[in-house]
Amino acid sequence: MKTNIKAYPEPSTLPQEGSVTFDQVYALYWKPLYRTALRILNDEQIAEDIVQDTFVRLWEHWDTMIHINIKGWLFTTSYRLVLKSLKQLKSHESIDKGNFPSLFAPEADASLHLRQLQKQVDTCIDSLPEKCRKVYTMSRNEYLSVKCIALELGISPKTVEGHVTVALKRIRESIGAVIAVLFTCFL
Structure with a gap:
């Protein structure tokens, strides 16, 4: 089961033994990721969806995430999803407004x-x-x-x-x- 990983996240925020569980990562980074996405998007639902998508991707690749900066990976992935969402919102906006x-x-x-x-x-x-x-x-x-x-x-x-x-x-x-x-x- 995907519960432990040897990773090197922020040393002061996660346990010192060098292995961390998915639940620990989720509990530690969910709120900061959500706040960052919400600040950019100004939409609670979309920000929540992006954070959930970020953690789904982390879960899917959990076994291959050895020796990475988890915090950096999470924020980079989340930021890319935010940019993708902004592009989609912009294209929907231009279609809705007629783009004239x-x-x-x-x-x-x-x-x-x-x-x-x-x-x-x-x-x-x-x-x-x-x-x-x-x-x-x-x-x-x-x-x-x-x-x-x-x-x-x-x-x-x-x-x-x-x-x-x-x-x-x-x-x-x-x-x-x-x-x-x-x-x-x-x-």
């Missing part, structure tokens, strides 16, 4: 969409051929004229214009879907 953030916080939505759009543009620019990317960056980020870019890179102004045209065309193609989504969000 553009109706509730259009400013935040606009900022998020703008960041997504900028990320898409940056990704597209990074995928351009080296010379084309250099010309585009000099044109748009450094605000250099076609003539200055041509002189600096030793290419003709027409080549500079061609690189900028290619870059802009690829960017437009890349963000076309994102623009469509943004457009429908702001209508």
Whole structure:
């Protein structure tokens, strides 16, 4: 039967003989685990369920728990179950509320969409051929004229214009879907 285990928990809280029973561990750590889960979740029933699940897992693995920090294992397991529960609660909340953030916080939505759009543009620019990317960056980020870019890179102004045209065309193609989504969000 699963009653004794050689473990090295907190020396001042459990018997000194090096073996501890499941009941002793349960009696010692149930309340602290419950309080911690309750503080995070603010739901007594869910906190209680998480602590019970933690001890069920401990019981299932009791024979393999030799030379471990029981307190650390319990709190880590409980914390992971709390995080899992928070994720589930959040997903249920978003489903229950309809998850229509553009109706509730259009400013935040606009900022998020703008960041997504900028990320898409940056990704597209990074995928351009080296010379084309250099010309585009000099044109748009450094605000250099076609003539200055041509002189600096030793290419003709027409080549500079061609690189900028290619870059802009690829960017437009890349963000076309994102623009469509943004457009429908702001209508």
